Amino acid sequence: MDLGEQTLIFDTFNTPQAALSLRSAAEQLTGRKVTYVINSHHHSDHIWGNQVFEDATIFATDSTFDLMRTKGVARLERMRSQPMPLEKLEEALEQEQDPVQRKDLELYVDEMRQVNMALPNLTLRLPDVTFERRLAFAGSKRTAVLLTFGGAHSPSDAFLYFPEEALAFMSDIVQIGFHPSMGDGNPDEWLRILAKVEALQLSTIVPGHGVIGTGEAVGIMGQYIQLLQQMAYAAPSLDELLAIDAPAFCASWQASPVFKENLHFLYNRIHNL
Numbered sequence: 324m325d326l327g328e329q330t331l332i333f334d335t336f337n338t339p340q341a342a343l344s345l346r347s348a349a350e351q352l353t354g355r356k357v358t359y360v361i362n363s364h365h366h367s368d369h370i371w372g373n374q375v376f377e378d379a380t381i382f383a384t385d386s387t388f389d390l391m392r393t394k395g396v397a398r399l400e401r402m403r404s405q406p407m408p409l410e411k412l413e414e415a416l417e418q419e420q421d422p423v424q425r426k427d428l429e430l431y432v433d434e435m436r437q438v439n440m441a442l443p444n445l446t447l448r449l450p451d452v453t454f455e456r457r458l459a460f461a462g463s464k465r466t467a468v469l470l471t472f473g474g475a476h477s478p479s480d481a482f483l484y485f486p487e488e489a490l491a492f493m494s495d496i497v498q499i500g501f502h503p504s505m506g507d508g509n510p511d512e513w514l515r516i517l518a519k520v521e522a523l524q525l526s527t528i529v530p531g532h533g534v535i536g537t538g539e540a541v542g543i544m545g546q547y548i549q550l551l552q553q554m555a556y557a558a559p560s561l562d563e564l565l566a567i568d569a570p571a572f573c574a575s576w577q578a579s580p581v582f583k584e585n586l587h588f589l590y591n592r593i594h595n596l
């Protein structure tokens with residue numbers, strides 16, 4: 324985002340290759356180097372491109388910084404010593420008949436191929452500055468407010484709010500046309516946080532995954548979480564729960580396997596498993 328005299332990047336993708344494309348697009352658009360980089364949360368698909376922004380200052384919440392230097396570093400080491408076996412994924416792709424799942428798998432295989440290529444030279448550059456609740460970036464063109472209401476999709480999720488434009492980069496707190504993974508977060512907190520975001524009355528949302536949308540996406544995310552919680556409470560057994568297909572409103576969303584993973588997570592959470 325062009326703040327006037329500074330350029331701000333929100334999240335850096337899963338690989339340095341993808342981040343390099345983002346960096347050159349930003350440089351072309353603004354005619355200057357990237358000034359600030361935000362890491363919304365500690366998941367690798369939002370931070371593994373950090374290393375290409377050598378000249379920028381990187382920001383994250385205190386908790387995200389801690390998670391990056393502990394879990395994040397451990398995950399990178401694990402992936403480096405045991406890269407994803409692509410042959411197995413390619414075999415699964417060949418056998419997949421369902422068009423929605425096939426598309427998902429294709430994207431996933433492609434992404435994992437890029438990750439495996441990047442791993443030997445990937446270093447996790449950690450944030451330079453951390454914050455607890457709120458940080459404002461005042462530019463001559465626009466002001467950006469970096470906020471966190473706590474952990475929703477992960478233990479700590481930050482988002483970037485542009486009050487004058489009623490616009491926000493919502494990170495994985497709001498995803499559009501994309502099943503949001505719930506297993507590393509807290510669904511009750513997520514609903515509480517979505518209610519607070521709703522009060523901002525956003526017109527435009529840039530989601531963590533999916534396409535740009537309107538403020539309605541906040542409510543849809545809440546409905547999704549509530550509906551899955553209800554399904555998990557109502558199910559007589561895990562097998563019966565996992566046999567249920569995704570409801571019509573989200574049947575065509577991307578990341579389709581995440582629907583059942585979410586149900587499984589919620590069932591275990593309810594039954595303390």
Ligand SMILES: [Zn+2]
Nearest residue numbers: 366476477495
């Ligand atoms: Zn995430």
